[in-house]
Amino acid sequence: MIGELLTPAGLVAVVPLLAAIALGFVRSQAIGAWINIAAAAVAFGLACALPWHLGAAPLLLVDRLATHLAILTSFVGLTSAWFSRRYIQIEADAGRMLPLGVRQYHVLFQAFLGFMLLALLSNNLGVTWVAMEAATIAAVLVVGLPRTDQAVEASWKMFVLCGVGIALALFGTIVLYLAALPAMGSGWAAMSWSELAPKAAGFKAPLLNLAFVFLLVGYGTKAALAPLHAWMPDAHAEGPTPVSAVLSGSILNVALAVLLRVRGLMAGNAEALSPGLPMMGLGLLSLLLAAFSLWPRRDVKRFFAFSSVEQSGIAAFAFGIGGPAAMFAGMLHLTLHTLTKAAIFHCVGRASQMKGGQKFLHITGLIGSHRALGLTLAAGMVAVSGLPPFGLFSSEFLIVLATIRQVPWLAIPLGLGLVVSAWALMRRLITLCLGAPTSSPGPAPEVLDLLPAWLHLALVLVLGLAMPGFVLSWFRALAGGL
Amino acid sequence: MIALLLPALAVVVTLLLALGLASVAAGPGRQGRLASRGSLLLCALGGLLAVVQLLSGAEASSLSLGIGLPGLPLHLALDGLSAAFMLLLMLTGAAAAAAALDDHGQYDSTAPFFPVFLGGMALTLLAADGFALVLGFEVMSLASFALVLTNHRDAEVRAAALLYIGMAGLGAMCLIPCMALLAVGADFTFAAMRTHPPEGWRALAVLVLVLVGAGSKAGLAPLHVWLPPAHAAAPGHVSALMSGAMTKIALYVLIRVLFDLCGPAQPMGWGAPLVLLGALGAVLGGLRANMEGDVKTVLASSTVEHIGLIAIGLGFALAARAADLPGLATLAFGGALLHALAHGMFKALLFLAAGATQHAAGTRRLDRLGGLIHGMPKTTALVLVGAAGLAALPPSAGFAGEWTLFQAVLAAPRLGGLGWQVLACVAAALMALAAALAASAAVRLIGVAYLGRPRTPRAAAATDPGQPMLAALAGLAGASLLVGLFPGAALRLLGPAVQQAVGTGVVGHVGWLTISPQADTAGYTAPALAVVLGLAGGLVYFIVRRWTVSGERRGPAWDCGFGDPPNWLPFGDPVTQYGGASFAQPLRRALATSLMQARETVDMPLPGETRPAHMKVRLRDPADQYLFALIGSWRSRVSHFADFMQFLTIRSTLAVMFCALLILMAAVAALEQL
């Protein structure tokens, strides 16, 4: 069983964890940063090999869902590691981060990444849960790193809420095991995703429902579904920006992936309640709540955190609808949002460093003062508000299409939320990128800093409007398998 | 050769979109010229192709591209309807591009978006599936949003742009569900939609959605509030394009959905909302055009008015088609189309001229202009041509369009049913009111801004714009004169569109020279009218030359014996002439006090006081007050609630979580008891 850890799938998770341990002993900032990048790169490379190693083992499950999200997470991890190299350097030069803090940062970054990937790839509810827990701890610690009052409060809030959430998730896991018991018999198999899925029909429906409730609340907290999302905006606003970039993508995705698997189990069981309704409800609630919360925001990063809540709500809604079309749309939306949001956070991070503050009143007229940065940020915001030519437009189009076809009346709140949020994003686009620029004491961004953002946005553009054939077939198979 | 038209147009669209990127690559300073020149060329080409398509009988052709939604190709098609609007688009586009060549480098910053804007509109016209349509529509909105923001340092511009993009988002969020409702299964090509027209609540939903989605973009009341500020904020050539072409593109979407995709089997009632909203918008826009104090805002308000008139025509066409009155349907739709074309021409002309005026006189405010006819004689002459269309004076293009629309409305009682008859006569009265308001607005605009005495040194020093701008203005003037003198020919050129929309051609009614309400009765023969006017003019000339003394003397204005203006005022005493607000006063007292809550507060100093007197006028667009302000306040209320939810103490947040858990558990328990 331990041997599995040496397969590509295992290494995807193990490499970052080893790197984390190694980084603990590296004193030099520069070297640490490069190791950080290298480890993320290796993880990404290995993840890219996974599609040719699909299959299930006792410990690891390499199915399309896991592979897809693993590639996505490791990619964002790589670009964010690249981005954080200069970001952290500037922070340290400015004295906002002590050498020890930098070392902790690198360790926690890799640990977080590793546990995320493990949670994605593990074939065992328990291991998934443990990895999720560990990743949360890493995230909590890294959010607390800046050591400001707000950062401490944010990480405390995140810890309490996510701790409770994860605890409830464990209870759900136990109940799920209990539900599976008669069909699977006791033992390891009763907790392995790959074993559970085909036998879902034989589970005890009532227990399955109870388990679903707890898993939904538990992992829903991680997925930042309203009303369980409260930790997310603060964590983003206060933590180091590269982490927000990873956070807004990966934790949400992993949690949603687990919910998707559970949803599959529910769908496989005839007597169980339909899981769609609660997912759609929570999704819509998140969308609307976040959309309206976007308006009074004054803090840039908190603003975009809310937009992440909103996007994750849209995805959850799509998954709640069900059916290959909606699943396809939801998966596409999840992927594209992760890429876009990471790009945005890269821009925002550099901008706030440069302007010496992350309030909207600190950052205006970016296009006037720093054309490339401003235009990139504007493009990202256009993309995330679901306007063409970027891919989120396509995915939202597909989601609305599926909604109209299956639950037409829910298109009204969906549309309302999308309009309100897009409007708020455009409002802030105008204030951030246009108007008279504010002074920018900090160092200006270089092309190398923006490279990841451009890469992400290019991907979002291509995947949305001109998806290559093999990616398309991959997505189709992925959505079909859910 | 005809088969190649669609691919050729598709190439034009692609090139337009590519031109945006190319000009970005050209870099600041040079991108403006590149974008304008390229657009000019491509628009000319596209217009040519559209004309060929229309003349060649315009049989539809279609095409599908490899890109688009994942796994779903993008479908394009070209038929009479799209060709007609393509012609309009390309004409105005060419003029705007030519005018942009005379930009003095001030549009350079956003120039790359100009061809993209044109490309988006053209893509909307060529779209043959729901996604392509919405894609083009949104690209159009986004590019124009960027263009509106050209002078983004100005806070007013930013506010206008925000409102504008918000409405654009709303439009998208209405059009996407609309297309989804029309779609057959997962197939949202127009061909499939035509085979299964919507029924029941779906049809109703489609109607509402397209009215909001496309109507808001077209400036259909009461969703027109964004239009005046946005048009005023944009640079001249952009607002010309927005008002001349973009609103028509929105109307095209409206027509495409209501006439084409929803099929002819829809009830008569579908026409009613268009007629009502159109009449509302016509009167409101016309009134605002008399009240506003900014040249471009005046023009934009009159756009709202003309869009209203066109909407009335469309509404009656829809009803007539449903009532199986092909003659009436043809007349109404033809009138709407003709007026759309005419309005596209003369409104683009006026907006370009407004841009030139702003550049020359340094302001758009009526009360700081005046006497421009002396400094900018050519511009003023061309503006007069446009204003004649605005005021629908015979034999201008505007008159031809409104005459046809009026004929349609006068024939509308044949729809039968007291409801429709009363609706028809009310619509007729309101249209007449709107037309008279437009005439008054035109006189006010020209009289205050271009005639009289200059109110500022800058206005006194204004000069005619450069050659490209003058060429653009002259071209548009010529086009609108042509449309005005040969409306029959123009309508025959647009015939395929009418044929396609209402099923019967225009040939029965429309000769090359004459438009007739019915096939046999006398109609409107513009050339003959022109001849009559010419003869009468000749007669007058003869009389004057024969029986009156020639020559004239110059002297100070008589002004009822008032004394000469004090000599410390270099331009006479401009304050004593009628300004925008004073010209508006009679109508303000008579109509706006009730319709727009006009309130005047006069601060008149006592005799002997040296301070100046002040009059403040407050006007509110009812749509703004009763719709948008309300929505805004609701939005902020909900936002406050959301904030409250976010900034609870950790304990309270936990409590929320706890409650969610308990509710879900209780729900499960309850569901299992059932």
Place this chain on the structure above:
Amino acid sequence: MGGHLAFGTFSYDAAHLLGGGVLVLSFVLLYQRRLTAVINTYALQAVVLSAAAAWQAWVQDAPHLYLTAGITLAAKGIAIPLGMHRIVRQLQVNRSLESALGIFPSMAIGVGLVTLSILVVLPVTPQAQTLTREELALALSVVLMGLLMMITRRTAMTQVLGFMSLENGLILAAVSVAGMPLVVELSVAVLVLLAFAVFGVFFFRIRDRFDSLHLDNLDRVGGMHR
């Protein structure tokens, strides 16, 4: 697993008794007014829990559960309470706890929660072995009561304690489920570990930034910049 039932009603009664004890102790937790008393009660609950785990280990003859029992006893029954007592002494926060909700209402709600969990669980598993079923209901109510305690008490300390008694509920559920693989112990260990570690970190951070452990101080910071 039939074997366990065959063992007779005594095993069931004993297990039930111990589980019930845990539940009762969470009621007592809710009832306590002074911090030290809360800590002691918590320790007692942990001890009873470890007894329950041990009993389950013997009943299901699943030796790994002894391990769970041991960990629980050592960590939660002894180590954590001692640590907490030290913190209390360091910070002199052993005031009577102001509770957001009065004692009696919180007790009443607690009863309601127990009813709800029984309502949810009992009809759920008619044919599941009664042992598991009862235990599940007990565990669920312990979990919910822990959550309730976190909500109704103001200080960070009591929140932590509530969180931990919530975990006790989890472990009660885990051990009472027959034949759950090693993962459980792993997770328990992780849970205890992280709880202690993170809380320690937090206490000291909070301590050197805020005069007391009142969460509301933290919350006040949050409101300012949105």
Place this chain on the structure above:
Amino acid sequence: MSVVVALLAQLLHIGLMLLAAPLVVGLIRKVKARLLGRIGPPILQPWRDLARLARKQPVLAENASWVFSGAPAVAFTATLAAAALVPSFALGMTGAPLADLLVIAGLLTLARCALGLAGMDVGTAFGGIGSSREMMFAVFAEPALLLVIFTLSLLAGSTNLDAIAGALHDGALGLRVSLGLGLIAMLAIAIAENGRIPVDNPATHLELTMVHEAMVLEYSGRHLALIEAAAMLKLVVWLGLIACIFVPFAIAPAGAPATAWGLGLLGWVGKIGLLLLGLAGFETAIAKMRVFRVPEFLGIAVLFALLAVVFLFVSQGFA
């Protein structure tokens, strides 16, 4: 042959209009004077005025532009064209196919706009007053006029004046309430459009009460002559309009031999005479109203016209 006849009729008609216009005004003044117990100016006085003005060289303000000097010609031309289209003694003139009511209304609007611009051109306060008020009157007159046209087009199935007059002349439509209501509306519109008492006072010299006069205050010489002539012509156009629509008797039908024209001419003179007598009497009997009462006055006209249309709908008796 008939083409020649029609053309001849058209030319005679135009001549008649040009000749009659000043006479009509002169007559009205005379009758009004007599009703007031004065002797009044001779009937040919308007002719003399025009001739005198034509002999005088105009004085233009320094900053007057070509719009100022061009407007009178445009106004007169448009009015003349309108006058040419409104049949007087015979139907079926050459211009008949053109004689669309909307076109005639458009031509009159053209004349009004030209003068309105002219009023603004010199940039004096009185010109502004005049133009703005004139345009406001039009704003309220147009809907009423259009509703009258609506009634007529419903009755005759066309907006072509010749066709309408023909249909009414045949008497097939008989006497109708709608027509009566329409007539009242039409009279009110005519009064407003021609700036007669009570809407405006053509003979006033008190600036603040002037509308039309204020608008053309700056004019002199031949320009003023053209404007005066245009005003007179306009009055005749309106009288003729009312006559041939609401009193469609004794007019020579289309294609009738030239011998029928005499009767038509007599009839026309009679109708116009009656109308101007009525107008003179009305003007002497009533006082000018405040400017801001005019919208109410015209609003009532709108209501009457609306009633006319609705009556038609209720009686369902339209083509």
